[in-house]
Amino acid sequence: MSSVRRAVSAPAARLGLVRALVGGYTLVYLARRRKMLRKVVRTDPAMFAPVGPVRALRRPVPAPVADALNDATLVSTALFTLGAGHRLIGPLHSALLSWTLSYRNSWSMIFHTDNALVVHTLVLGASRAADAVSADALLARGPQPAAHPRYHWPLRLMNASTTAVYLLSGVSKVARADGWSWATGDSLRRQVAIDGVRKEVFGSHAAPTAYALYRHKALFTLFAVGSLILELGAPLSLLGRRFGRLWAVSWFGMHWGIRAIMGIKFRYQMSGVAFAAWFDVERLLELARRTR
Amino acid sequence: MNEDLWAPHERGRATIFAVLVMGAMLWPLRQHLRPTERRVDGFPLSYYPMFSKRRRQHAHVVYAVGILADDSRRRLRHSVLGSGGLNQVRHQLYRVAITEDHAQQYADALAPRLAANPSCDDLVRVEIVRGEFDLDTCLLDHQVEGTETVLATADIPRDPVAPVVVESAERTPA
Numbered sequence: 001m002s003s004v005r006r007a008v009s010a011p012a013a014r015l016g017l018v019r020a021l022v023g024g025y026t027l028v029y030l031a032r033r034r035k036m037l038r039k040v041v042r043t044d045p046a047m048f049a050p051v052g053p054v055r056a057l058r059r060p061v062p063a064p065v066a067d068a069l070n071d072a073t074l075v076s077t078a079l080f081t082l083g084a085g086h087r088l089i090g091p092l093h094s095a096l097l098s099w100t101l102s103y104r105n106s107w108s109m110i111f112h113t114d115n116a117l118v119v120h121t122l123v124l125g126a127s128r129a130a131d132a133v134s135a136d137a138l139l140a141r142g143p144q145p146a147a148h149p150r151y152h153w154p155l156r157l158m159n160a161s162t163t164a165v166y167l168l169s170g171v172s173k174v175a176r177a178d179g180w181s182w183a184t185g186d187s188l189r190r191q192v193a194i195d196g197v198r199k200e201v202f203g204s205h206a207a208p209t210a211y212a213l214y215r216h217k218a219l220f221t222l223f224a225v226g227s228l229i230l231e232l233g234a235p236l237s238l239l240g241r242r243f244g245r246l247w248a249v250s251w252f253g254m255h256w257g258i259r260a261i262m263g264i265k266f267r268y269q270m271s272g273v274a275f276a277a278w279f280d281v282e283r284l285l286e287l288a289r290r291t292r
Numbered sequence: 293m294n295e296d297l298w299a300p301h302e303r304g305r306a307t308i309f310a311v312l313v314m315g316a317m318l319w320p321l322r323q324h325l326r327p328t329e330r331r332v333d334g335f336p337l338s339y340y341p342m343f344s345k346r347r348r349q350h351a352h353v354v355y356a357v358g359i360l361a362d363d364s365r366r367r368l369r370h371s372v373l374g375s376g377g378l379n380q381v382r383h384q385l386y387r388v389a390i391t392e393d394h395a396q397q398y399a400d401a402l403a404p405r406l407a408a409n410p411s412c413d414d415l416v417r418v419e420i421v422r423g424e425f426d427l428d429t430c431l432l433d434h435q436v437e438g439t440e441t442v443l444a445t446a447d448i449p450r451d452p453v454a455p456v457v458v459e460s461a462e463r464t465p466a
Contacts, residue, residue, distance in 0.1 A: 039375035047384050051335040098336065105335045108387050109380040118336035119317065126309055150302060157310050164317040172343040175324040182343075190347030193427035200436040201355040201423060202378045203369025214431040 010152035012145040013282035016083060016133030018155065019124045021281070023081030025273040026097065026117065030074050037100075041066035043107050051110060052102030066103060073100040080125070083134020094118075094125030117268045119161045120277075127154035133285070158277040159244060163234035166251070170231025183228055185220030192220075195262050207263040227254065241278075248275035354386050354422050354443070356402065358415040368418070372409060373402065385420070395420045395444035403446040412448070420444040 030037075041063050048060045060066070076093035079085060098121075101114045130136045131145050145151075173182040181187070193214060196206025213219055230250055237247035255269040268274045320339035323331045333341050356368040370381040389395035399420050406412040425438035 036375060036377075040380075043375065043384075047387070051333075052337075102335050104376075107376060107380060107384070109376065109383040110333055110335050110338065111379075112335075112338055112340060112342075115336040115338060119313065123313065127306075150298065150306070153306050153310065157313060160310075160314055161317050164314065168318070168320060168338070169340045169343055171321060171324065172340040176344050176346065178346065187347045190349070190351075190427055193431045194347060194351045194353075197351065197425050197427065197430050197436050197438075198353055198382060199378065200430075201353050201367050202382060203367055203372075204378055206436075211431055211434050 005149075006147070008149045008152050009147040010149075010155055011147045011282050012128075012132035012137075012151045013285055014280060015124075015127065015129045015151040015154055016131065016137070017281045017285060018158070018276050019083060019129035020081055020133055021273045021276050022117070022120055022124060023077055023093075025268060025271055026121065027074070027077045027081055029117075029267065030070075030077060030100070034070065034074070037070050037104060038063075038067055040104060040107060041070075047108050048106060049108045050102075050106045052105070053099055054102045054106045060106075069096065069103070070100055073097055080121075083130035083136050086128075086130030086134065086136050090125035090127075090129065092125075094122045097121050113266050113268065116162055116165050116274050119165075120158050120274070123154050123157050123161065127151075129154060133282075155277040156238070160238055162274060162277075163237055163247075166231045166234040170228055170234070173228065173231070183221070183225050185217065185222070185224040188224045188227075189214065189217065189220040192262055195264070199263065205263075207261060209261045210263075213261060223257075230254065244278050248278040251275065349427055351425050351427055352422055353382075353425065353438075354389050354420065355382075356385070356399075357419045357421055357440070358406070358412060359417040359419060360414050361416050366415070368406075368412075372406065372412065389420055389443055390422075396446075399444040399446035403448045407448050407450060415448050416450075417445060417447050 041060065045060050050057050061069075073093075073096040076089060076096050079089045080093040098118050101118055105111055105114070128150055131151070137144075173187075174180050176182065192210050196210045199206045230247065234247065237244040251269065252272055252275055255266045258264055258266065259270060316337055320334065320337050323333075323339040323341075324344075328344075331339070331341060333339065356373055358366045358368050360366065370378040374381045374384060385398065388398045399418055402420075403418055406415055406418055420443045421440040422443055423438040423440045425436065430436045430438075
């Protein structure tokens with residue numbers, strides 16, 4: 001295999017394990033929210049503000065139908081994670097997950113934390129992500145497929161879509177009327193403050209770190225400049241694997257920092273699964289085999 | 293079959309799919325070209341409007357306050373007001389009370405639900421308020437106190453024979 005070919009190829013196990021990780025994360029995420037989703041779909045219809053594919057609806061579907069779709073998504077998530085019947089389940093699962101999370105976000109509040117998960121699932125569902133590390137591969141009993149670009153492009157696309165999320169966030173910060181003033185850190189500092197106040201008046205608590213750090217303006221300037229560099233420079237992370245991994249690790253740390261300061265949980269990113277496509281995760285399988 | 297080969301049309305389909313996905317991801321950028329009031333956010337494709345907002349030293353928040361018999365006040369927890377978490381409840385309350393100007397209907401619908409909630413047994417009245425906060429004072433003094441403007445108020449019915457429909461407790465009033 002030529003070096004160029006090798007650079008644009010990936011082992012099937014890498015893509016397969018990324019699928020299993022994303023599916024496993026989704027399964028835990030949805031299972032823990034099943035009760036909450038049953039309540040949300042029974043919210044007053046006057047609060048319905050459809051987004052994404054749910055915009056096809058003028059009014060909410062009956063609650064039992066929404067419950068059934070939520071449960072169907074849980075089942076499809078389990079099959080997707082196992083890599084069973086992927087040719088059918090992959091696209092079906094990405095459609096169901098898009099619907100379920102869009103429906104959950106159609107009650108006057110959009111949770112942007114799930115955007116990357118939906119897009120990553122769409123990519124995995126449309127690719128040959130179950131040629132290894134899957135029930136399909138076990139049943140086929142064939143040899144492990146060789147590394148191939150067909151296992152590489154979905155990982156690259158997942159990474160590109162992740163960078164797009166951060167790029168859009170960065171653009172949003174500097175596209176304001178006051179332009180690059182976001183870099184001073186004042187907006188970020190106020191954002192931390194208003195978030196804390198909202199938590200307090202709705203019976204929760206602001207993160208203690210928010211109170212502790214608020215007086216340190218220079219620290220917020222540092223955070224703001226750092227986040228702008230990582231956001232606007234996100235596409236550069238696609239130029240080289242090492243740089244990409246450094247970028248991914250930086251954001252992983254940044255999300256844990258946001259959790260500490262603002263109490264906001266970007267669960268997908270904090271789990272590390274959102275950044276798995278940047279790494280040679282199949283080595284975990286070899287490690288597991290060796291330690292057995 | 294040579295394993296190095298792509299299946300017929302496989303590479304072309306992958307390319308088209310990748311272009312479509314990235315095009316869709318970047319499509320919300322066009323929102324920045326529109327006037328602020330005409331911008332529309334979406335899911336899962338967003339332009340992340342929360343980062344575009346200017347944050348000032350003073351901020352307004354709409355929330356609910358429970359009044360006890362001795363006139364003392366207690367801010368009501370988001371889970372008492374509705375489901376879906378703090379931010380969803382906050383957005384819904386703002387939408388009803390400010391955007392749609394229906395704060396009184398919200399309070400009227402909330403009051404009987406509070407009557408049915410054991411954690412609110414000590415409340416006699418509920419108020420929907422708009423609080424103005426000096427963020428510096430709140431964070432530096434570690435005290436979240438603001439100036440409140442009452443938008444609506446409703447007495448909490450305490451009729452022991454009045455039946456309460458369980459389902460209604462799960463609904464967010466409009």
